[in-house]
Amino acid sequence: MHERKERFTSLSGLPVERVYTNDDLKQWSPEKDLGEPGAFPYTRGIHPTMYRGRPWTMRQFAGFGSAEDTNKRFKYLLQHGQTGLSVAFDMPTLMGLDADHAQARGEVGYCGVTISSLEDMERLFDGIPLDRVTTSMTINGPAAVIFAMYLTMAERRGIAFDKLGGTLQNDILKEYIAQKEWLFPPEPHLRLIVDTLGYCTQHVPKWHPISISGYHIREAGSTAVQELAFTLYDGLTYVEAALKAGLNVDSFAPQLSFFFNVHNDFFEEIAKFRAARRLWAREMERRFHPKDPRSLQMRCHAQTAGCSLTAQQPMNNVVRTTLQALAAILGGTQSLHTNSMDETLALPTEVAVKLALRSQQIIAHESEVTNTVDPLGGSYYVESLTTRLEEEAQALFRRLDTLGGMVKAIEQGFPQREILEASLRYQREVERKERIIVGVNEYVEPESTAIPTLKIGAEVEKDQVDRLSSLRLRRDSFRMAGMLEALQEAAAGDENLMPYLLDSVKADATLGEICAALKEVFGTYKEPVVI
Amino acid sequence: MVGTAPLRVLLGKVGLDGHDRGIKLVARALRDAGMEVVYTGLHQTPEQVVNTAIQEDVNAIGLSLLSGAHNYLLPRVIELLKQKGAEDIIVFGGGIIPDADVSGLKAAGVRHIFGPGTPMAGIVDFLKGLRP
Numbered sequence: 001m002h003e004r005k006e007r008f009t010s011l012s013g014l015p016v017e018r019v020y021t022n023d024d025l026k027q028w029s030p031e032k033d034l035g036e037p038g039a040f041p042y043t044r045g046i047h048p049t050m051y052r053g054r055p056w057t058m059r060q061f062a063g064f065g066s067a068e069d070t071n072k073r074f075k076y077l078l079q080h081g082q083t084g085l086s087v088a089f090d091m092p093t094l095m096g097l098d099a100d101h102a103q104a105r106g107e108v109g110y111c112g113v114t115i116s117s118l119e120d121m122e123r124l125f126d127g128i129p130l131d132r133v134t135t136s137m138t139i140n141g142p143a144a145v146i147f148a149m150y151l152t153m154a155e156r157r158g159i160a161f162d163k164l165g166g167t168l169q170n171d172i173l174k175e176y177i178a179q180k181e182w183l184f185p186p187e188p189h190l191r192l193i194v195d196t197l198g199y200c201t202q203h204v205p206k207w208h209p210i211s212i213s214g215y216h217i218r219e220a221g222s223t224a225v226q227e228l229a230f231t232l233y234d235g236l237t238y239v240e241a242a243l244k245a246g247l248n249v250d251s252f253a254p255q256l257s258f259f260f261n262v263h264n265d266f267f268e269e270i271a272k273f274r275a276a277r278r279l280w281a282r283e284m285e286r287r288f289h290p291k292d293p294r295s296l297q298m299r300c301h302a303q304t305a306g307c308s309l310t311a312q313q314p315m316n317n318v319v320r321t322t323l324q325a326l327a328a329i330l331g332g333t334q335s336l337h338t339n340s341m342d343e344t345l346a347l348p349t350e351v352a353v354k355l356a357l358r359s360q361q362i363i364a365h366e367s368e369v370t371n372t373v374d375p376l377g378g379s380y381y382v383e384s385l386t387t388r389l390e391e392e393a394q395a396l397f398r399r400l401d402t403l404g405g406m407v408k409a410i411e412q413g414f415p416q417r418e419i420l421e422a423s424l425r426y427q428r429e430v431e432r433k434e435r436i437i438v439g440v441n442e443y444v445e446p447e448s449t450a451i452p453t454l455k456i457g458a459e460v461e462k463d464q465v466d467r468l469s470s471l472r473l474r475r476d477s478f479r480m481a482g483m484l485e486a487l488q489e490a491a492a493g494d495e496n497l498m499p500y501l502l503d504s505v506k507a508d509a510t511l512g513e514i515c516a517a518l519k520e521v522f523g524t525y526k527e528p529v530v531i
Numbered sequence: 532m533v534g535t536a537p538l539r540v541l542l543g544k545v546g547l548d549g550h551d552r553g554i555k556l557v558a559r560a561l562r563d564a565g566m567e568v569v570y571t572g573l574h575q576t577p578e579q580v581v582n583t584a585i586q587e588d589v590n591a592i593g594l595s596l597l598s599g600a601h602n603y604l605l606p607r608v609i610e611l612l613k614q615k616g617a618e619d620i621i622v623f624g625g626g627i628i629p630d631a632d633v634s635g636l637k638a639a640g641v642r643h644i645f646g647p648g649t650p651m652a653g654i655v656d657f658l659k660g661l662r663p
């Protein structure tokens with residue numbers, strides 16, 4: 001029989017057969033591999049009712065310019081029906097540098113909001129009810145310092161820590177693997193992560209102190225299998241580090257959260273979410289024997305794939321994003337960000353971000369896909385793919401085990417090299433037109449369609465630098481220096497650093513000053529260059 | 532190209548963003564096309580880039596930025612090259628750069644900006660075209 005191609009493969013290169021039948025599910029058991037929604041191994045979802053109970057949280061990642069600019073965008077999004085906040089920080093903030101650092105020149109406020117001090121954080125959340133809105137903060141290297149600022153702000157507003165809900169990304173392993181924003185070597189970073197986990201179990205019980213992220217691994221060019229395997233293995237690495245520091249698995253595991261990409265291959269992506277939940281539950285059970293079932297449940301956020309968007313014919317991106325969003329929802333995500341059509345050109349405009357939010361609302365309210373849990377459960381194809389992804393990820397787990405764990409693997413450049421090879425394969429496929437990208441290698445139009453983009457004014461950097469110098473003059477420098485000294489002493493030992501970070505923030509030490517003080521103790525890191 | 536030395540190209544990430552997927556693809560493509568590639572790695576300052584370019588005696592500098600800082604960092608590299616009398620080194624860029632910024636960057640002396648979705652062959656041809 002004639003077919004278009006000799007071999008059909010998923011976006012990740014897995015073989016896809018003409019048709020799937022009962023024969024493909026011979027080893028598969030509905031009791032063992034599927035289960036009920038809300039029950040082990042959670043293939044069908046972590047809640048018994050899923051979106052019949054409550055739809056996913058619509059959480060658009062936002063941040064640009066000054067704290068005031070972003071505060072205005074937050075209020076705009078909340079006013080249009082968004083149900084949670086998600087902060088994007090600019091590059092200097094993500095790298096633990098103040099806005100007036102030499103290396104911050106030209107970058108302040110560009111790809112996120114500039115936050116150098118507690119006062120900036122207070123302006124960012126001005127008028128936003130921290131006890132009623134949950135906030136996700138996408139920051140990793142200096143995550144513990146930003147968290148200390150958020151907590152201090154809440155304390156000053158009289159909001160008890162146990163009323164605070166939200167997520168700190170705080171996932172450093174995927175930084176070494178993919179996104180490349182670190183401050184220190186892996187070991188001190190792992191210690192800071194364990195410190196935030198420990199602090200949250202005691203004081204901020206509703207907070208998710210880490211969001212173990214595959215998003216950036218995928219954006220760097222990985223396959224779905226690599227995203228799944230490296231992310232879950234990172235998660236297991238954090239659990240081991242916390243146990244080694246003396247935490248009880250059930251004290252922190254229910255608050256772990258995950259963050260996945262959702263790319264173009266519709267069924268592969270749905271299967272990825274299902275496989276991720278099953279694999280996490282099985283590995284947690286097998287390795288750490290928790291008693292609380294919530295320790296086995298993989299809750300996650302998803303974001304549509306930025307790297308799938310095209311600068312050519314940018315309005316087509318609305319369609320790509322909608323399909324990806326639908327896959328994440330059929331995969332059972334707990335929250336979702338949909339990218340705006342203009343994000344291959346600049347940060348999104350208000351019009352573009354509203355359309356992206358509306359795409360989610362249309363799926364939630366008009367498509368009726370939310371009426372039943374895991375509607376694709378039992379599909380020959382989706383179940384086969386789910387099993388295949390789980391098996392492929394397990395094979396990568398074994399390779400990581402033989403390399404001596406994730407930190408050793410990173411130091412040897414293993415995940416970086418695997419991702420680079422996958423990214424090269426994908427690029428070759430696109431250039432040979434083995435994969436068609438509409439508007440890029442087929443259906444090309446000569447002129448790009450101009451759409452309006454967001455501009456960041458040069459005054460953002462100047463104003464922020466002025467504010468910082470005024471803060472440095474106003475504060476009690478003697479007290480501040482004392483707090484930083486105490487922080488350094490604690491950092492040299494093995495106490496939990498959160499109380500010292502809170503003291504430093506309260507004394508108006510800036511983000512850059514705190515991170516520089518820690519670098520003196522912890523040192524810096526240079527990656528093995530894989531090319 | 533018989534009888535001429537291969538083109539030497541410095542590729543680097545200038546500024547703070549760590550998105551290195553694109554630049555690594557370009558590095559492979561240029562090497563496959565027979566060029567010599569010096570990759571600086573991440574988080575380079577304009578000063579570091581220019582010093583390396585002069586030391587390594589490259590014909591061209593390709594810089595990737597996805598952070599929005601191109602309007603400051605790319606002209607800064609050009610300015611430093613001029614200060615050091617190395618303005619014969621061609622500078623080109625790529626990444627998330629809005630169309631509206633391209634003419635300003637070209638006026639500052641950036642030879643070309645390659646946007647998202649550029650085929651690798653386009654960059655190879657551009658560099659080969661630098662030779663008479």
